[in-house]
Amino acid sequence: MVAEVTARPRGAIGVVRAYSDLMTDASAAVSARVRAVAESATLAIDAKAKALKTAGEDVIGFGAGEPDFATPTHIVEAAQAACADPAAHHYSPAGGQPALRSAIAGKTRRDSGLDVEPLEVLVTNGGKHALFNVFLALLDAGDDVLLPAPYWVSYPEQIRFAGGRPIELSTGVETSFRVSVEQLEQARTPRTKAMVFVSPSNPTGSVYPPEEIEVIGRWAAHHGIWVITDEIYEHLVYGDARHVSMPVVVPEVRERCVVVNGVAKTYAMTGWRVGWSIAPVPLTAAMARLQSHATSNVSNVAQAAALAAVSGPMDVVDVMRSTYDRRRKVAYERLNAIPGVSCALPQGAFYVFPSVAGVFGRSVGDRIVTTAHELCEALLDTVQVALVPGEGFGAPDGVRLSYALSDDDLVKGLDRIADALS
Ligand SMILES: Cc1ncc(COP(=O)(O)O)c(C=O)c1O
Numbered sequence: 277m278v279a280e281v282t283a284r285p286r287g288a289i290g291v292v293r294a295y296s297d298l299m300t301d302a303s304a305a306v307s308a309r310v311r312a313v314a315e316s317a318t319l320a321i322d323a324k325a326k327a328l329k330t331a332g333e334d335v336i337g338f339g340a341g342e343p344d345f346a347t348p349t350h351i352v353e354a355a356q357a358a359c360a361d362p363a364a365h366h367y368s369p370a371g372g373q374p375a376l377r378s379a380i381a382g383k384t385r386r387d388s389g390l391d392v393e394p395l396e397v398l399v400t401n402g403g404k405h406a407l408f409n410v411f412l413a414l415l416d417a418g419d420d421v422l423l424p425a426p427y428w429v430s431y432p433e434q435i436r437f438a439g440g441r442p443i444e445l446s447t448g449v450e451t452s453f454r455v456s457v458e459q460l461e462q463a464r465t466p467r468t469k470a471m472v473f474v475s476p477s478n479p480t481g482s483v484y485p486p487e488e489i490e491v492i493g494r495w496a497a498h499h500g501i502w503v504i505t506d507e508i509y510e511h512l513v514y515g516d517a518r519h520v521s522m523p524v525v526v527p528e529v530r531e532r533c534v535v536v537n538g539v540a541k542t543y544a545m546t547g548w549r550v551g552w553s554i555a556p557v558p559l560t561a562a563m564a565r566l567q568s569h570a571t572s573n574v575s576n577v578a579q580a581a582a583l584a585a586v587s588g589p590m591d592v593v594d595v596m597r598s599t600y601d602r603r604r605k606v607a608y609e610r611l612n613a614i615p616g617v618s619c620a621l622p623q624g625a626f627y628v629f630p631s632v633a634g635v636f637g638r639s640v641g642d643r644i645v646t647t648a649h650e651l652c653e654a655l656l657d658t659v660q661v662a663l664v665p666g667e668g669f670g671a672p673d674g675v676r677l678s679y680a681l682s683d684d685d686l687v688k689g690l691d692r693i694a695d696a697l698s
Pocket residue numbers: 341401402403404405428474477478506508537538539540546550551
């Protein structure tokens with residue numbers, strides 16, 4: 277069978293058929309559990325944009341959820357030193373190096389004021405992996421998880437994969453994309469095990485004020501609902517917005533709370549793959565057990581880099597934040613100037629999430645677009661601009677643009693969108 281696969285490039289028709297049969301067999305063999313997982317809408321559009329770019333097209337990518345900065349030098353140097361240190365060449369504790377777990381506890385006290393023990397910290401391959409562990413460790417078949425929409429694309433897939441049921445609660449621009457406690461209460465049933473809370477939000481850039489966080493936290497604690505609070509954009513807030521951690525505002529939520537965080541967005545380290553969860557010790561121990569069979573330790577070199585990041589200076593982050601702040605205003609103003617497009621001024625993260633329902637029915641290039649997905653395809657094909665359609669975020673009237681790209685590309689890309697839609 278393997279010989280047939282390797283024989284394919286020789287081009288014999290019979291062998292090619294056998295190869296495609298093999299592929300069909302392999303597709304049929306994929307488990308129902310994994311067949312049910314949708315491709316990440318954000319990674320898919322980013323991959324298409326990158327492929328076009330590699331092919332020489334002048335593509336402007338608003339799709340990727342990652343900083344356009346390089347990782348700060350002191351972090352890179354710490355990783356270089358780790359590469360040369362034989363101690364980093366071997367397995368280390370699956371739950372994370374003790375020095376990094378302590379540093380994350382210290383950084384959390386410093387940044388959000390949450391008092392954390394190193395044993396509550398689990399170091400993971402990015403925040404995404406932390407969330408995956410959490411849902412697998414918390415959910416049983418039939419458990420419901422309240423999920424405000426628009427949501428980050430991976431939450432519903434991960435919840436379903438773990439056997440849970442995501443219960444979407446829709447929010448719109450009129451409520452600044454923030455869910456209310458009344459909505460949560462209306463959706464609550466005896467099956468409600470947990471809720472996902474994200475502030476600042478991907479994809480909307482909305483940030484909850486402390487008083488709303490308090491009301492939601494008290495409601496969750498009162499009903500014994502677990503809160504998974506994703507704080508990965510904690511340092512990227514603008515204007516008067518402040519990041520506030522729910523278990524700090526509502527200490528009684530703490531016993532059923534998981535904080536998820538990571539170095540990716542704050543320190544321009546998306547490719548290094550280091551995140552973490554902070555959870556009560558028995559849950560952390562359970563997730564560490566799971567992780568010990570799945571991935572073992574996160575790369576020691578990446579952990580050394582993360583240690584330098586979380587215990588290092590924050591002025592590098594200030595520079596990145598003020599750059600995003602400038603760009604978000606440009607994106608907000610230019611998008612709102614396009615007829616049929618309207619958006620709220622984002623207060624955090626590096627995304628803007630305009631409604632594009634007003635352009636449905638209009639022609640873009642040679643086709644009429646009637647959905648966000650069609651609009652994004654048309655914009656990529658006709659003016660080489662990559663945006664992410666809202667369908668994957670549970671918000672089919674919107675599109676997501678990341679403004680973590682150069683000022684020149686930002687303006688050029690927004691001009692192209694305006695031209696295509698005018
Ligand atoms: C809200 C949110 N949480 C978690 C993550 C995961 O980040 P990473 O796995 O790169 O640490 C992302 C990445 O886009 C995100 O937007």
